[in-house]
Amino acid sequence: MASNGQEKQQGEAGRHQEVGHKSLLQSDALYQYILETSVYPREPESMKELREITAKHPWNIMTTSADEGQFLNMLLKLINAKNTMEIGVYTGYSLLATALALPDDGKILAMDINRENYELGRPTLEKAGVAHKVDFREGPALPVLDELVKDEKNHGSFDFIFVDADKDNYLNYHERLIQLVKVGGVIGYDNTLWNGSVVAPPDAPLRKYVMYYREFVLELNKALAVDPRIEICMLPVGDGITLCRRIK
Secondary structure, three states, X not given: OXXXXXXHHHHHHHHHHHHOOOOXXXXXXXXXXXXXXXXXXXXXXXXXXXXXXXXOOOOHHHOOOHHHHHHHXXXXXXXXXXXXXXXXXXXXXXXXXXXXXXXXXXXXXXXXXXXXXXXXXXXXXXXXXXXXXXXXXXXXXXXHHHHHHHOHHHOOXXXXXXXXXXXXXXXXXXXHHHHHEEEEEEEEEEOOOHHHHHHOOOOOOOOHHHHHHHHXXXXXXXXXXXXXXXXXXXXXXOOOEEEEEEOO
């Protein structure tokens, strides 16, 4: 029979597992402190509204966390991004964070296989006055990227690219995106710590979808680590985000 201390630890581990997809911190209380101290008080009203709308959606685990949204918004301002791309939109929380950070004539080429989810968040984009910055394309991203790569005028034309879609295609995306982002520009790959599973033992009791994509995430991380065309920084924000700055 477990002691009271063991029961407490097991209970805390169980609770943490449910939110672990969006926080890799060991303490849920610490993560909540970050949200309540520096994220929620500064969150634009439109982002709060979309976050609350998305929370009611059955697939809400797919959304970008509020702290990562804040991070992306500041990053885009720091690098003075104007022409951007997003692969994997869902309801558009990260898309809205990006749109709010761009100048009025900024652009986001946004791609997702599900327009219905995007339309759920589009009224919030319109209310925030940033919907005109978004060029949404429904369907797989690879054919769109292939068309962009064919035209040399698109090479090096993007300041920032955010990828939060099918993990099994991340490396395929990378070989195309590295041509489209400018030298000095940034590509952000989301979920690169994949629920912490990147360090899980082989026999760990992982959810099926976590187990399936884990190998693709590991493969991506290994490839980015040795890619001479980029500088990288892996951050434990949200579910892990790796920033790649193109240097050649």
